[in-house]
Amino acid sequence: MHAARVATVCFRSSPFAAARVRARGSTGVVGCAEDERSLCDRLNSLAEVGDVDGAEGIFQRVAHESTTAASFPSTMLVNTVLKACANSADITRASAWYGRMVHHDIRVNIKTYGKVIEAAAKCGQVDEAVGWLEKMLEHFSEVEASDMNITMNTVLDACAKAASSEQAGQWFARMMRARVLPSAATYNSVVNACAKAGNANEALQWVRKMEADSIAPNKVSFNGLVHAFARANRTDDAVAWLRHMPSVRIEPCLESYNCLLDACARGGRVEDADRWLGEMEAAQIKPDVISYSCLVHVCARRGRLPQAAAWMGRMKRDALVPDAIAYTSIINACAKARQADEASHWFAGMRAAAVEPDVVTFTSVLEAHARAGRLEEATDWLGKMEASAVQPNVMSYSSIVNGYAQVGQHDLAAKWLFQMEAKQVMPNVYCYNSVINSCAQAQNGPEAALWLERMESKGIRPDLVSFNSVVKAFGRAGLASEAFDWLERMEQHAVAPTVVTYTSIAAACARAPPNVSPASVAAAGSAAAATCAARLLAHMAERAVRPDAVLQRTIDRLAGSHRSTGSIRATSEGCAAGDGSARPLEK
Numbered sequence: 001m002h003a004a005r006v007a008t009v010c011f012r013s014s015p016f017a018a019a020r021v022r023a024r025g026s027t028g029v030v031g032c033a034e035d036e037r038s039l040c041d042r043l044n045s046l047a048e049v050g051d052v053d054g055a056e057g058i059f060q061r062v063a064h065e066s067t068t069a070a071s072f073p074s075t076m077l078v079n080t081v082l083k084a085c086a087n088s089a090d091i092t093r094a095s096a097w098y099g100r101m102v103h104h105d106i107r108v109n110i111k112t113y114g115k116v117i118e119a120a121a122k123c124g125q126v127d128e129a130v131g132w133l134e135k136m137l138e139h140f141s142e143v144e145a146s147d148m149n150i151t152m153n154t155v156l157d158a159c160a161k162a163a164s165s166e167q168a169g170q171w172f173a174r175m176m177r178a179r180v181l182p183s184a185a186t187y188n189s190v191v192n193a194c195a196k197a198g199n200a201n202e203a204l205q206w207v208r209k210m211e212a213d214s215i216a217p218n219k220v221s222f223n224g225l226v227h228a229f230a231r232a233n234r235t236d237d238a239v240a241w242l243r244h245m246p247s248v249r250i251e252p253c254l255e256s257y258n259c260l261l262d263a264c265a266r267g268g269r270v271e272d273a274d275r276w277l278g279e280m281e282a283a284q285i286k287p288d289v290i291s292y293s294c295l296v297h298v299c300a301r302r303g304r305l306p307q308a309a310a311w312m313g314r315m316k317r318d319a320l321v322p323d324a325i326a327y328t329s330i331i332n333a334c335a336k337a338r339q340a341d342e343a344s345h346w347f348a349g350m351r352a353a354a355v356e357p358d359v360v361t362f363t364s365v366l367e368a369h370a371r372a373g374r375l376e377e378a379t380d381w382l383g384k385m386e387a388s389a390v391q392p393n394v395m396s397y398s399s400i401v402n403g404y405a406q407v408g409q410h411d412l413a414a415k416w417l418f419q420m421e422a423k424q425v426m427p428n429v430y431c432y433n434s435v436i437n438s439c440a441q442a443q444n445g446p447e448a449a450l451w452l453e454r455m456e457s458k459g460i461r462p463d464l465v466s467f468n469s470v471v472k473a474f475g476r477a478g479l480a481s482e483a484f485d486w487l488e489r490m491e492q493h494a495v496a497p498t499v500v501t502y503t504s505i506a507a508a509c510a511r512a513p514p515n516v517s518p519a520s521v522a523a524a525g526s527a528a529a530a531t532c533a534a535r536l537l538a539h540m541a542e543r544a545v546r547p548d549a550v551l552q553r554t555i556d557r558l559a560g561s562h563r564s565t566g567s568i569r570a571t572s573e574g575c576a577a578g579d580g581s582a583r584p585l586e587k
Contacts (some may be wrong), residue, residue, distance in 0.1 A: 040077070047080045050087030055080065075107045082115035089122035110140065110147045117151060121158035126167055129158040148180050156189035165202055168193035182213065188220045195228035200237065203228035219245075223255050230263035235272075238263060254285050261294035265301070273298045289315065293326040300333030305342070308333055312346075321353055328361045335368035340377070343368035359385070363396045370403030375412075378403060394420070394428050401431050405438035410447075413438050429460055436469040445474035445482055462493060468500050475504035478511035480532055487539070499548050502540055506554040509533065533558035 039062050046054040059081050078101050085094035094116045101108055113136035120128035133155055137143065143151075152175050159168035168190045175182060187210040194203035203225055207217050222245050229238035238260060242252050257280045264273035273295055280287060292315040299308035308330045315322050327350040334343035343365045350357055362385040369378040378400055385392050397420040404413035413435050420427050432455040439448035448470045452462050467490040474483040483505045490497055509532035533555045540547065547555065 040080075043077070043080050044083075047084035047087065050084055050089075052081075052084045052088050052090055052093055055084035075101075075109055075112065078106055079109075079111050079115060082112060082119070086115045086118035086122065089119060091116070091119040091123055091125060091128055094119035108139070110136070110143065110151075113139070114147070114151055114154065117154050118157075121154045121161060124158060124161035124163075126155070126158045126162050126164060129155045145180065148178070149183060149186070152178075152180055153183070153185050153189055156186060156193070160189050160193040160196060163193065163196035165190070165194040165197045165199050182215070184210070184215050184218055184221070187213075187215060188218075188224060191221060191224035191228070195224045195231055198228070198231040200225075200228040200232040200234055217248075219250050219253060222248075222250060223253070223259065226256050227259040230259045233263070233267065235260070235263050235267070252283070252285075254280075254288060254291070257285060258288075258290045258294065261291055265294040265298040268298060268301050270298050270302050270304065270307070287318070289320050289323050289326070292318075292320065293323055293329070296322070296326045297329040300329040303333065303336060305330070305333045305337055305339065321355065322350075324350075324355055324358065324361065327353075327355060327357070328364060331361060331364040331368070335364045335371060338368065338372045340369045340372040340374055357388070357390070359390050359393050359396065362388070362390055363393070363399060366396055367399040370399045373403070373407060375400065375403045375407070375409075392423070392425065394425055394431070397423075397425055398428070398431050398434070401427075402434040405434040405441075408438065408441055410435070410438040410442055410444075414451075427458075427460075429455070429463055429466065432460065433463070433465045433469060436466060436473070440469045440473035440476060443473065443476040445470065445477050445479055448473035449486070462495070464495055464498065467493070467495055468498070468504065471501055472504040475506075475508035476511070478508055480505065480508035483508040484535070496543070497539075497545065499545060499551055502536055502545065502547070503551045503554065505536055506533070506551055506558065509536070509558055510554060529558040 039058055043055055043058040043062070046058060059077065062077065078097060082094055082097055085091075085097065098108070098112065098116050100106075101112065113132060117129050117132045117136070120126075120132060133151060136151065152171065156168055156171050159165075159171060172182065172186065172190055175186065187206055190206045191203045191210075194200070194206060207221055207225060210217055210221065222241060225241045226238045229235070229241060242256050242260065245252050245256070257276055260276050261273055264270075264276065277287060277291065277295065280291070292311055295311045296308045296315075299305075299311060312322055312326060312330060315326070327346060331343045331346050331350075334340070334346065347357065347361065347365050350361065362381065366378050366381040366385070369375070369381060382392055382396060382400065385396065397416060401413050401416045401420070404410075404416065417427050417431055417435055420431065432451060436448045436451045436455075439445075439451060452466055452470050455462055455466065467486065471483050471486045471490070474480075474486060487497055487501060487505060490501070509529055537547075537555060
């Protein structure tokens with residue numbers, strides 16, 4: 001149940017009101033009566049695991065069942081609900097509960113603010129956490145040094161969660177100015193902020209500073225270094241720090257190895273991941289969901305779908321529930337392998353395990369169907385996505401647009417791009433390139449040019465693929481003059497042509513334009529083709545673009561029987577040499 005609704009029911013219920021009156025007349029300690037202590041214990045247990053709905057339910061029961069003056073309402077009980085909000089990183093509900101405490105005259109203390117700050121910190125909302133800290137300092141003229149240390153460390157945790165090493169450093173400096181002595185936890189928060197940002201050298205500097213302050217680095221500190229170097233793709237250094245830990249009487253733990261497994265997953269190193277899992281198990285460290293998810297991810301990334309599926313099976317045999325990352329990784333691997341039915345199977349398993357799919361998961365299933373050419377089913381998945389209150393993003397629509405473009409259904413590709421815009425989802429350059437390329441496949445240069453201009457009108461800068469597709473569209477239609485025009489426009493946009501660009505233009509020179517028979521072209525002689533070849537080679541030579549074998553053969557065919565063949569071939573050789581010696585041919 002939503003926090004606002006639960007809180008309103010609790011605060012307005014008649015048993016609560018009666019308890020409120022008794023509490024105001026009492027002088028006892030505010031807390032739970034003996035016959036309600038089991039409920040209070042249950043409330044605390046739910047708060048520990050971040051079960052906000054459960055904690056609010058117990059709170060409501062206590063409100064209705066309170067019979068003693070000291071039972072309800074108490075700051076302690078509301079703070080326990082706030083503890084649930086903090087542990088679930090739910091700043092919205094934490095803020096709502098704080099507001100109702102103030103509205104109903106329930107005493108707010110340092111711990112109240114601490115839990116709201118913690119809720120903001122755990123979801124990485126640094127500004128929100130800072131705002132609540134400042135509100136706390138306005139509320140209380142004096143704050144114990146220990147409470148200030150805990151609270152400011154919590155703000156540092158927010159910086160770490162947000163991977164903001166710069167803000168973490170600033171808050172550390174602020175603590176020093178406020179004469180709040182740093183602890184190991186303070187330094188570790190800064191180290192973790194650096195680690196999540198991939199700033200390995202900076203993380204090491206903070207550990208050195210920690211040692212200079214006569215604070216011994218602990219397991220969290222060294223895990224931070226392993227994480228930092230692994231995140232920075234400096235795996236050898238990460239391993240060195242893991243190997244260093246036993247020398248200071250700190251044994252590597254599950255988190256240490258998971259940092260290395262994560263590095264393997266991001267780097268696509270399957271064999272290394274297998275080796276690290278073996279070392280973990282040899283050290284009698286049981287892999288957790290994160291460990292297995294890394295293994296699923298690395299296998300999926302390398303396209304090893306059976307191996308990824310095997311790790312999913314092992315995770316279940318170890319009585320672990322795969323998380324959203326594991327399911328999404330294997331579904332994404334199915335998409336890359338065009339295994340639509342397999343993707344649907346894993347999605348069904350995800351739902352059965354009560355793991356909620358997000359936009360990335362849905363998009364991966366959708367993409368699997370689109371890549372398999374099952375485009376009607378792909379569009380059905382878009383509908384399922386919206387029915388599940390998951391809003392499709394640009395990648396969701398891109399999969400459909402590209403799917404139709406790949407099978408030559410230009411009209412449907414364009415239709416879905418327009419539908420994106422109607423849904424206020426801004427198409428990106430990839431979407432437009434798919435439609436432009438479908439025009440090229442249909443040899444429709446003018447339509448391709450219109451789509452590129454539409455892209456520009458929407459504020460999206462065409463890239464090399466965009467221009468190459470337009471040139472290819474005119475090239476396939478045998479419209480060499482238009483292809484050359486777009487080559488010039490390409491350079492006006494500071495996009496450098498490549499061998500692919502020149503190959504499309506060469507193809508245009510070699511192909512008969514629409515409504516002109518090859519016989520008519522032959523009758524006109526080979527001079528036009530040879531001139532085109534010369535112009536093309538001169539353009540390439542000035543830009544030091546070397547023709548590949550395919551382009552060279554096309555140019556040789558164009559030069560063919562023309563009397564200037566020797567000069568053209570000399571120009572081609574100058575291009576191939578890349579020495580800039582080739583120049584436009586004299587007429």
